[in-house]
Amino acid sequence: MEATLAILNELETSGLVGRYAIGGAMAAFFYAEAVVTEDLDAFVLLTAQNTGLVTLTPLYEFLKQRGATEEREHLWLAGTLLQLIPAYDPLTEESVREAVDHTVGSACTHVMRVEHLIAIALKTGRAKDFARISLLLEEATVDAPLLDAILQRHQLLPRWNVFKLRTS
Amino acid sequence: MSDTAQAIAEEIFRRKNRARHAAAALPIEEKLRRLVSMQQRANEIRRSTGRLLMRVWELGPSIRST
Numbered sequence A: 001m002e003a004t005l006a007i008l009n010e011l012e013t014s015g016l017v018g019r020y021a022i023g024g025a026m027a028a029f030f031y032a033e034a035v036v037t038e039d040l041d042a043f044v045l046l047t048a049q050n051t052g053l054v055t056l057t058p059l060y061e062f063l064k065q066r067g068a069t070e071e072r073e074h075l076w077l078a079g080t081l082l083q084l085i086p087a088y089d090p091l092t093e094e095s096v097r098e099a100v101d102h103t104v105g106s107a108c109t110h111v112m113r114v115e116h117l118i119a120i121a122l123k124t125g126r127a128k129d130f131a132r133i134s135l136l137l138e139e140a141t142v143d144a145p146l147l148d149a150i151l152q153r154h155q156l157l158p159r160w161n162v163f164k165l166r167t168s
Numbered sequence B: 001m002s003d004t005a006q007a008i009a010e011e012i013f014r015r016k017n018r019a020r021h022a023a024a025a026l027p028i029e030e031k032l033r034r035l036v037s038m039q040q041r042a043n044e045i046r047r048s049t050g051r052l053l054m055r056v057w058e059l060g061p062s063i064r065s066t
Helices: A002-013 A024-028 A057-065 A090-097 A114-124 A127-139 A144-153 A157-167 B003-024 B028-048 B061-065
Strands: A017-023 A040-046 A069-071 A074-077 A080-086 A100-104 A107-111
Touching: A002 A017, A002 A040, A002 A057, A002 A107, A002 B061, A017 A024, A017 A090, A017 A114, A024 A040, A024 A114, A024 A127, A040 A090, A057 A069, A057 A074, A057 A080, A090 A114, A090 A144, A100 B028, A114 A127, A114 A144, A114 A157, A127 A157, A127 B003, A144 A157, B028 B061
Parallel strands: A017 A107, A040 A080
Antiparallel strands: A017 A040, A069 A074, A074 A080, A100 A107
16 A cells, blocks of 8 residues: 555656545545545546557556556555546536645555545445545545535535435 | 344444454554454465465554564
8 A cells, every 4th residue: 555655656746647635435534434445536637648649558558567467447556456537527627726745654645535535426426435425524524615615616515415315 | 123132233233343443543553563464364264265365465564563
């Protein structure tokens, strides 16, 4: 895990990605109790190549040079199953840009804010995402005005209202 | 349900709630150690039911010893 984070930091320093941030279940660990997960989601802000083409291939090559092996849609990298996900919309881009720094063992890393995790889970909308929202709302310290602003900025308030109705 | 049974149940739920909040407040390194333990237990179940095994994370020396 520590080695994986060190390599992700190297990936960022190399300039192949603008920034990366941990999202998904692993990011939720920083705010709530641990639940079982298999992979580490790392969202990346991709830098467009000269061709204007956006691709993960140079990132995979960089990581393979550091020992990563492909396993289905994942990479096994220094003892962690890693899922690289390009920031794919304004919400995930903002989440990566505004991620906060945390230390894990001897490694420093960027972790999405809990308010962004909630917004992404709401937008993704699978049963496990709604379960994660409930867990975070119960166990994490959520900045309500910040969450509200994020939901408003990304047109998620109608979904939020439906979620609240379902869970009230 | 009798008042006594209800009081017992409510106390159990309160304790569970406290335990979950305590688990949420643990350091990230301890949560990762718990994750590895959960991955190992999940694999015992997967193995016994013939399912594909989950990759168990390797944490690194500082996390293992924190």
